[in-house]
Amino acid sequence: MSESATFRTRLRTLARTTLGLVLGALTAWVEFAYVVVGGLALALPVAREPVFGGARWLSEWERRRIERFFHTENATDYTGRRALSYLAVRCVLGMLSAGIILLILYGAVSGVIVLVQYSHGKSPLGTAVPARWYDLLPVGALGILLLFVALQGLAGTVSLDRKFARRFLGPSSQEMLRRRVSELSVSRAEVVEAVNGERRRIERDLHDGVQQRLVALGMLLGRARRATGVHAAELLRQAHEESQEALRDLREVTWRVYPIALDEGGLHTALEALAERSAVPVRLRYTLPERPPAALETVAYFVASEAVTNTVKHAAAGRIELDVRREGGSVLIEISDDGIGGARPGGGLSGLARRVAAADGKFTVDSPDGGPTVVRAVLPCG
Structure with missing residues (x-):
């Protein structure tokens, strides 16, 4: 302005x-x-x-x-x-x-x-x-x-x-109770929709990724059984490579369902792993003085994971900034990039908004044309 x-x-x-x-x-x-x-x-x-x-x-x-x-x-x-x-x-x-x-x-x-x-x-x-x-x-x-x-x-x-x-x-207390009941009804419906969306995405990833790899692996093994000599060895080598790819795809799917690092090392460890696996360089700043509750860690991780994934796919960004810090009685997760901007509500972002709303948090996206894009989630932490 x-x-x-x-x-x-x-x-x-x-x-x-x-x-x-x-x-x-x-x-x-x-x-x-x-x-x-x-x-x-x-x-x-x-x-x-x-x-x-x-x-x-x-x-x-x-x-x-x-x-x-x-x-x-x-x-x-x-x-x-x-x-x-x-x-x-x-x-x-x-x-x-x-x-x-x-x-x-x-x-x-x-x-x-x-x-x-x-x-x-x-x-x-x-x-x-x-x-x-x-x-x-x-x-x-x-x-x-x-x-x-x-x-x-x-x-x-x-x-x-x-x-x-x-x-x-x-x-009045009655008015506040009515508003809270209305908010909870909307949040419950959004949670159900978010869970159904996650199930559909997992099914799609398994069908288009792991299942196709396993079918190809079975075909290679079948051809190797019928082949002899050098040709059989080459087919076995291809089958071994295909099995490794299938394992990597399966690991990616299970990581997106729920990363085991959240249970073993907490949010900080899971975000470090997310930054290492990203195709675009991610700079992580994590300044929480203590480990937040497990439910909040889960929401915070998936907000960061989905935002980073969307940036890698659509933003044409050269770098990503991931900032996790405490603000008053809440935890702030902020993901920014230097991409082309223009992100609009919908798809993965709408799923994130539902997930954050279910945790009584606030979710905003600021993405003008030309960038930068800033995704911010504020989650209350008792």
């Missing part, structure tokens, strides 16, 4: 946020009056339902305002009591925003007045001495300081606005 486009984007964001603050400052006075009157009305049992209903209506307006202008989403299943509590806190914050905005407007008007006085030869310091150019320095410094403090205050009110909405209007 160009600098001009970035500047326009930031300017639009600033204008949108400012408009959201102004609207929140205006509605704060309505909410303050509603909280005072509604709080008194709660003494009457018959008025509680209408008061809570009105609180929900006002809170919904605030929720939509925060979602539209601050890009923060919240749930809609909160109760009327929680809505009224939210309004009681939000109206104070809104009035604080209104005070800061009025202070900025007052400072802007005062600055214009000072400039007008200075242009007419009057000192901005209010003295009888004629205006001098350095009289503007203390006034300007004070104005800049007050503007900085006011802008920081506005930024703080935006942050508090989001936090209060998340605290009072955030998803």
Whole structure:
């Protein structure tokens, strides 16, 4: 993105946020009056339902305002009591925003007045001495300081606005449970699809690789039995070579099913073996301080293995960088190359995304045309 486009984007964001603050400052006075009157009305049992209903209506307006202008989403299943509590806190914050905005407007008007006085030869310091150019320095410094403090205050009110909405209007335990059940249902279906895909790939590798080698080996041995002399020796030599190729193909298939190095030496050892077997040079950086759980090691290995395989087949790359490190409470696996880029979701990458999602991780692919391609998986590690 160009600098001009970035500047326009930031300017639009600033204008949108400012408009959201102004609207929140205006509605704060309505909410303050509603909280005072509604709080008194709660003494009457018959008025509680209408008061809570009105609180929900006002809170919904605030929720939509925060979602539209601050890009923060919240749930809609909160109760009327929680809505009224939210309004009681939000109206104070809104009035604080209104005070800061009025202070900025007052400072802007005062600055214009000072400039007008200075242009007419009057000192901005209010003295009888004629205006001098350095009289503007203390006034300007004070104005800049007050503007900085006011802008920081506005930024703080935006942050508090989001936090209060998340605290009072955030998803309830039932909503979080429903979301989790939905995520688990999707993950289960994706795991089943990923397992079926792995089975189909193994069957294809056995059929097109090992099985064809064994058929050729059987034919060579049959011809060797019927042949004599030098010709039989040559056929036996070819059969021996074919058996070695079949063993190598079978070893590749079993390695792709589950590398025994994961059990014997852990993820680091398995990735070292992967780097040694790659047709494209792989630079491995492994900085995990301790061995992660076995389930995480399995997912991490297959992410790296599939990504390296795809790079070798399709990226026309000269080198591959494989980085495994800890980030907070997660393990990050990052595979990058200097190839032609243009990788799109689908095929092996979609299978990797399903495998990572089943482990509650995040999977991303950044591959612009011309490269480089960066495949990243973040796996939570308890």
